[in-house]
Amino acid sequence: MHFISGQRLDDGVLEREFTLGEISGILWTPESVSAPVPLILNGHPGGLRKMYPRLAARARDCAVEGYAAATIELPGAGDRPRFAAVDEARADLQRALKAGEPVTDDIVDRLVLPLVEKAVPEWRATLDALLALPGIGGPVGFSGGVIAIGTRLAVVEPRVEAAVLFAGSYVPRGIIEEARQVTIPLHVLLQWDDEGNDRQQALDLFDAFGSKEKTLHANMGGHTGVPRFEGEAASRFFARHLK
C-alpha cells in the first residue's frame, strides 16, 4: 500500500489517498488515538471522484467517532479500465427500462456478477493492507453498496463482523441464494420509492439473509434521498457491534 497524498482536515481527520497494485482508494483516520481503532469499509456505486463529497462526509463522521474509514474505486469505474461486458449489460438495462420491458435475470447477472467477482478480492486485499497499518485494529464493518458486493464479502470474509447494506441496486438471483450463508448482524437501508431499483428483489434479499440480527430500514425520498436521521441510525448500529 502506497500513500500518494495526505492532508489533515479541519476536523483533525487525516485523509490519505493510496494505491495497492491496480486498486486506488482513500483512507480516513482519526486525529489521535491511544489504541488501534475499528475499521469501516465504505462501499459505493463506482466513480470515486463523483462520489467523493458524500463518501468523504460519511467517512469523516466515522473518523470523528473513532473509526478508520476506507474506500476503493470500483472495477471498471472512474479512471480504471472499462469493463466492456458490464458496460454492455448497462446499455441493455437502460434499453429495457426505457422500453418498459422487464429487467431480466440475465441482464442483472451480466451487470453485477463481474463486479462482485473482481471487487470482493480487491476489498480483501485492501483489508489485509489496512489491518497491517499501525493504529488500525478492527473489528471491521462494511457500509454502503453495491449490495451484491457487500453480501458476497459478508459470506467469504470472516473479518467483516457487521454490515450496513444499501439496497439500491439490482441483485442477481445467485447472490440472493448466497445470502442465506450470511450470519453477521445486518442493517439494510432501502429507499422504498427508488425509481432505479427492484424493491421486491431487495425484500427477497433481506428475507434470505441468514443473520439472526437483521434490520430493514425503508424510507421515502428516492434513490439519493436517504433521510439524514439514517446516518445516525447506522452509526448506532456500528457502535453496538464494532465498539
Added chain:
Amino acid sequence: MHFISGQRLDDGVLEREFTLGEISGILWTPESVSAPVPLILNGHPGGLRKMYPRLAARARDCAVEGYAAATIELPGAGDRPRFAAVDEARADLQRALKAGEPVTDDIVDRLVLPLVEKAVPEWRATLDALLALPGIGGPVGFSGGVIAIGTRLAVVEPRVEAAVLFAGSYVPRGIIEEARQVTIPLHVLLQWDDEGNDRQQALDLFDAFGSKEKTLHANMGGHTGVPRFEGEAASRFFARHLK
C-alpha cells in the same frame, strides 16, 4: 374523566387509573413540569391487565422523557363486555390457521373492523378529556397497535400529528385503501418473522400510506421480540415530531 386510583412511582411518574363512561384507562404523567407536555396514546392488542407490565414500562419511559402517556382498554377485551361477532371471527381465524387454510378477507374484516369502529371514537373521546386536563397540551402521538385502529385514527383525528405503528395484526383491505389518506409522519415496526401476522399485508399497508415521511423498521425475533434498540428509535422519532 374520573380518576379512580393514583400512585407516585419510584421514578417520580404519577400513574392514575381513570374511567370515562364505559372506557377505562391509565394515565402516566411526568413528576413536575413547568409547561403543558405533549401526549402519547399507547395502543395495544387488548387486555390491559395482561399487557400492563409492557405498557407501563413504555409509558414510564415516555413520562421520564417529558410526555404524558395514556392507554385505554380495547372494546371487547379485559373486563369489558365481550364482542360476540369478533370472538366468532377469532375462532374462524384460529380454525383457518390450524387447518393451514388462507385467512380470508372476510375473516379479517369481521375480526378487525368492529374494533376499529368502536375503538377510534373511544380514543377521540379520551383525547378530548386528556387535553382538557391541566398540564397536558399536545402535540399528540399514537404509538403501538392495533395497526388498523392507529391507521383510522390517523385518518380521522387531526390532533394526532405523528404515529409509531406496530404492524403486528391483520389489516382489512378497506383500511389499506384508507391509509392513502394518511399524511402524518409514520414510523412503522414490523416483526419480519411474526408467526401470527401477514407480512405482505403489512408491506401493502406501508406502501399505501400517503405520508411523505414514512419509515419501516423490520426486525427478527417473532411477534413479541421487538429488539430493545427499537424503543430508542421510536423515542427519537417522537422527539423529532412532538417536541
